[in-house]
Amino acid sequence: MTASCNSSTVYSAKDFKSEVKPVWCPGCGDYAVLSSITKAFADLGLKPHETSVVSGIGCSSRIPAYTNTYGFHSIHGRALAVGQGLKLARPDLTVLVAGGDGDGFSIGGNHFLHACRRNVDLTYIVMDNRVYGMTKGQPSPTTESDWDASAMAPPGGTGMTPFHPLAIALAAGANFVARGFSGDPNGTAQIIAEAIKYPGFSFVAIMSPCITFREEQREWKEMVRPAVVEATTDSAQAARRLMTDDGFNIGVLYRGNRQSYGKEAKVTSTAAALEAEFAL
Amino acid sequence: MTTSSGSGSVSIALCGSGGAGVMTAANMFVDAAAEAGFYALFGRSSGPQIRGGEAAALLRLAAKPITSVDDTFDIMLAVDWLGVQRFAAELPLSKSTLIICDPAAGEVPEVYVKTGARIVHLPMKDLAKAIPGGRPNMIALGAVAALVGFPVQPLTEVLGKSLKKKRADAYEASVAAVKKGAEFAASLGDTKKLPAPSPNPGKRLAIAGNAATGLGAIRGGVKFCAAYPITPATEVLEYLSSALPKVGGVFVQAEDELASVNMCIGGSYGGAPSITATAGPGLALMIEGLGLSVASETPVVVVDVQRVGPSTGIATKCEQSDLNIAVYGLHGDAPHLVVAPNSIGDCLFTTQWGVHLAEVLQSPCIVLSDQALGQSRAIIDAPPELNLPGGRLTATxxxxxxxxxxxxxxxSGVSPMPIPGVEGCQYTADGLEHTETGTPSSQSSDHNMQLDKRQRKLTNYDYADHWATIEGEGDIAVITWGSCTGAAREAIDRARADGVKARLISLRLVYPTRPQHMGDALKGVKKILVVEQSHLGQFTRYLRGEYDLPVKPEQLSRPGPLPMRPGEIHARLLSMGK
Incomplete structure (x- = not known):
């Protein structure tokens, strides 16, 4: 992190990467997502010092330190709270919140719902591998109900219905909903760039395989396909598509037209004037 | 002979069921008294209902500043008796109390009769009925004011301000009712009178502690607040939600306390001094976030308006029982700031100071206010304008x-904290232990360095004489904090009149501790009395654990919901002074 570059500098994807070596396992999908994010930043002509990446806890949540932006690696489940606070205090910054399925949909589930509703102008990326990797492979909210290859899962799986992130985001009011796949880094970079540009709360679920605890996810690359339909602005239509979706259609699903949360504060008073309101 | 309670002041309780208008009458009395140059303290008590239901307005008026409730009430007026027994424990009466009630409201409840108080009848309903549009609460207002020697004129002026323009008929009826009540008062006998008001009171404010806290935040430069409603802190948020946007700040209602504190940490990371306010249960939820604030050195201020705990406890009443969680609740070795206002006016300064300290020291700061300070309204001398120079150490x-x-x-232990947007200073704030550049590290050398740094910046800082309020001299030291301070101060004043000298030490900086300063403040002390509102004696334990006190302290500690009153402290001081 050395000084250089004046304001007219054009930054490449490499400029958005730090020198910190990721803790991820070889072959982890998150490497490609990191590249997609930095490519999207560069493609949009953003500046590292005016960009912020915020996360919680988990394998994928280590991502801020691997970027050369203003990062915040916060606590488990609270990335969206930190990210929204930052964006509301600093609307001039580009804020990208990133993390995993456990962080975002289990411990952080309530914040996810309300972030969709609140519709602050930021982008939320979830690298979904349907497992808790950092703690050695427990079922997550998006894990298939019959998956039981885990020391903590009961035989036959949890029996719990997997969480449907896109449907929930749509129902809760997210303004932009898309699905990406780490094995398609260029396509994912394009989706992320569009999500960042799009006003309001943009949610991008990225299938990012955990080859250590979910080796079968190596097959995802054979299963995904670009969605055959264009994105819709009709939430009812988007919902119908999600109800018949097998989870492997890639692309932008929904673009809404809700007003972003918050408005520019206009200074109309001072501390002294406010105090005078209490004076006798 | 001992000094009588509450000399120079009058304490009045106005009670009635929902809709009886006792709060309206009490507010008008306070406003009129303020205009006339008096000081006032106005608390309220109500049943479990949020709105409506029985309520008691608890007033104390004097010609000099008031920082405590009195031992007993001089006047208790009941517009009716519906549910009013509920307040018996909160309404200490004596033989010199005058109970004023409406004969139409039925028998005076036994719990009040047995106090031996003098009972007189004021037919509020009948007198009001004789005036078209007249209401019993205005009859009550007129009578009580006249009894304590307060003139009718300022009352009618206040009525004029609130009613004249909008509802001329209501104004006429209210004025007539106040006058009728005042006339009738002559037949109710004599009672304690208000002293003459201060002829030239200085600049005064009419403010409640929670609003003062909000104002203190604004004074401290706060620009961001995310919060979740909770009794008894909600008024801090109500104030900030309207005031913050006026100074260019942002207020957001979060989905829970976890979001509140973490949104504040995000806002603060972005450069906006940030605050949230809550009560004990909310503080418990925020504690993990405060650990992040410590580790990432991101300033954040959390106001805890303490209420009776644990759990939901008694949400509308005061207790000083969140001391332990505030000081010791964080996981890991996590030095941080805990400050406590010790009067309604001090809510303003201490919050401002708390924001300042958090910013300068890049630390979480818990402001431990309490319900008695937060939800009481008072007429006070305006706290002096205090300029606290300096702020966050930024970077270029x-x-x-x-x-x-x-x-x-x-x-110093304080490191440069860039505001995002500064080129070349990008870093990742982290709850993971880290190196000097912020790169995650599990090396013992890095952990030790950062632990030392985070502790050093707090212990080596010069908190000046703000660390405590210290008053008076004597062999006895009363060590207290928060809303108990007012009662302790009044008790010390009374004891002095009885020839027992004690000094007051009220801690404003609870954490980190100031051993040197405390040592100086206790020089020559032979006895110590610790006064606090906690069943466990949390403050006493804290003092004995953290400070090398010269003598084993005596302890006057009991839980809420009843407020600490000067009389009980006074009695203890007299026995200690023997």
Whole structure:
């Protein structure tokens, strides 16, 4: 992190990467997502010092330190709270919140719902591998109900219905909903760039395989396909598509037209004037 | 002979069922008394209902500033008796109390009769009925004011301000009712009178502690607040939600306390001094976030308006029982700031100071207010304008080839904290232990360095004489904090009149501790009395654990919901002074 570059500098994807070596396992999908994010930043002509990446806890949540932006690696489940606070205090910054399925949909589930509703102008990326990797492979909210290859899962799986992130985001009011796949880094970079540009709360679920605890996810690359339909602005239509979706259609699903949360504060008073309101 | 309670002041309780209008009458009395140059303290008590239901307005008026409730009430007026027994424990009466009630309201409840108080009848309903549009609460207002020697004129002026323009008929009826009540008062006998008001009171404010806290935040430069409603802190948020946007700040209602504190940490990371306010249960939820604030050195202020705990406890009543969680609740070795206002006016300064300290020291700061301070309204001398110079140590773009170190191991322990947007200073704030540049590290050397740094910046800082309020001299020291301070001060004053000298030490900086300063403040002391509102004696334990006290302290501690009153402290001081 050395000084250089004046304001007219054009930054490449490499400029958005730090020198910190990721803790991820070889072959982890998150490497490609990191590249997609930095490519999207560069493609949009953003500046590292005016960009912020915020996360919680988990394998994928280590991502801020691997970027050369203003990062915040916060606590488990609270990335969206930190990210929204930052964006509301600093609307001039580009804020990208990133993390995993456990962080975002289990411990952080309530914040996810309300972030969709609140519709602050930021982008939320979830690298979904349907497992808790950092703690050695427990079922997550998006894990298939019959998956039981885990020391903590009961035989036959949890029996719990997997969480449907896109449907929930749509129902809760997210303004932009898309699905990406780490094995398609260029396509994912394009989706992320569009999500960042799009006003309001943009949610991008990225299938990012955990080859250590979910080796079968190596097959995802054979299963995904670009969605055959264009994105819709009709939430009812988007919902119908999600109800018949097998989870492997890639692309932008929904673009809404809700007003972003918050408005520019206009200074109309001072501390002294406010105090005078209490004076006798 | 001992000094009588409450000399120079009058304490009045106005009670009635929902819709009886006792709060309206009490507010008008306070406003009129303020205009006339008096000081006032106005608390309220109500049943479990949020709105409506029985309520008691608890007033104390004097010609000099008031920081405590009195031992007993001089007047208790009941518009009716519906549910009013509920307040018996909160309404200490004596033989010199005058109970005023409406004969139409039925028998005076036994719990009040047995106090031996003098009971007189004021037919509020009948007198009001004789005036078209007249209401019993205005009859009550007129009678009580006249009884304590307060003139009718300022009351009618206040009525004029609130009613004249909008509802001329209501104004006429209210004025007539107040006058009728005042006339009737002559037949109710004599009672304690208000002293003459201060002829030239200085600049005064009419304010409640929670609003003062909000104002203190604004004074401290707060620009961001995310919060979740909770009794008894909600008024801080109500104030900030309207005031913050006026000074260019942002207020957001979060989905829970976890979001509140973490949104504040995000806002603060972005450069906006940030605050949230809550009560004990909310503080418990925020504690993990405060650990992040410590580790990432991101300033944040959390106001805890303490109420009776644990759990939901008694949400509308005061207790000083969140001391332990505030001081010791964080996981890991996590030095941080805990400050406590000790009067309604001090809510303003201490919150401002708390924001200042959090910013300067890049630390979480818990402001431990309490329900008695927060939800009481008072007429007070305006706290002096205090300029607290300095703020967050920021950073500028480093020279070519130089590496920016966000967590540089500086002598003061405070490291440069860039505001996002500054080129070349990008770093990742982290709850993970880290190196000086912020890169995650599990090395013992890095952990030790950062632990030392985070502790050093707090212990080596010069908190000046703000660390405590210290008053008077004597062999006895009363050590207290928060809303108990007012009662302790009044008790010390009374004891002095009885020839027992005691000094007051009220801690404003609870954490980190100031051993040197405390040692100086206790020089020559032979006895110590600790006064606090906690069943466990949390403050006493804290003092004995953290400070090397010269003598084993005596302890006057009991839980809420009843407020600490000067009389019980006074009695203890007299026995200690023997």
């Amino acid at each position: 773009t480093p020279a070519e080839g130089e590496t920016f170190k966000r967590y540089a191991n500086t002598e």
